Amino acid sequence: MSEARTYPTRPFLAVSAAVFRAGRVLLVRRAKAPSTGPWTLPGGAVETGETLHEAVLREVFEETALRVAPAGLAGHREVILHDAEGRVERHFVVLAFAARWLAGEPVLDAEHAAFAWHPPDAVAGLDTTEGLAEIVAAAQALVGEG
Numbered sequence: 482m483s484e485a486r487t488y489p490t491r492p493f494l495a496v497s498a499a500v501f502r503a504g505r506v507l508l509v510r511r512a513k514a515p516s517t518g519p520w521t522l523p524g525g526a527v528e529t530g531e532t533l534h535e536a537v538l539r540e541v542f543e544e545t546a547l548r549v550a551p552a553g554l555a556g557h558r559e560v561i562l563h564d565a566e567g568r569v570e571r572h573f574v575v576l577a578f579a580a581r582w583l584a585g586e587p588v589l590d591a592e593h594a595a596f597a598w599h600p601p602d603a604v605a606g607l608d609t610t611e612g613l614a615e616i617v618a619a620a621q622a623l624v625g626e627g
Contacts, residue, residue, distance in 0.1 A: 486526075492559075492572040496536045497524025499620035500549050502582035505598035506617050506626075507545065508609070512594040520599075521610040522577060537578050545596065546588040549580040555620035558612050579620030601626070 486493060499522055500507040508520040523544040527536040537551045560573040587596045599607070601621045605614040 487570055488568065489572055492574050494527045495525055495573045495575045496527055496533055496540060496578060497522035497575055498537050498541050498549060498551065498578045498580040499555060499617050500541060500545075500547060500580045500582050501601075501621065501624045501626040502598060504600070504626050506601050506604065506621070507547070507582075507587065508597055508599050508604070508607070508613075509544065509593045510595040512592055516610070517594070519608045519610050519613075520597075520604075521613060522616070523593075524575065524577075526573075533576060533578075537580065541580065544590050544592060546585050547582060548584040550583055552579040552581060552620075553623045555579045555623055556612075556616045558610070558616070577616045577620070579623035581624050581626075 507523065509523050510520055511517050523541050525540045527533065534551055538549065541547055541549050555577045557577060558575045560571065560575060561569060562571040564570045589596060601617050604617045
């Protein structure tokens, strides 16, 4: 993307995916600020000219090396981070999709520090990004895993 993602003039559209395999959901930990620490879903910004479906397929593959089949929209989150002076440093609207694993084994890229397949009902007890348990529950209902 040619526009800076820090101190943006507009929100950025992003996608993520709750990928299910054998009754478990894939969660990742980011390796780079500002999102280091909590478990979250793989995903990233939608590119110009790309459909949401194409973005989900690309982002999941780029970040995990998995092939997936998106099953539908599980929800959304707005990520708005402010700096010490109160200015908007980052602003993303993230559309979270439910997806079924098709092929591949997770391979970490430079953006991620860890990955793990978790039971969906255990997500609420983990250190996660805001609202992740609700997104995972909605995604699980869409894919029928569990």
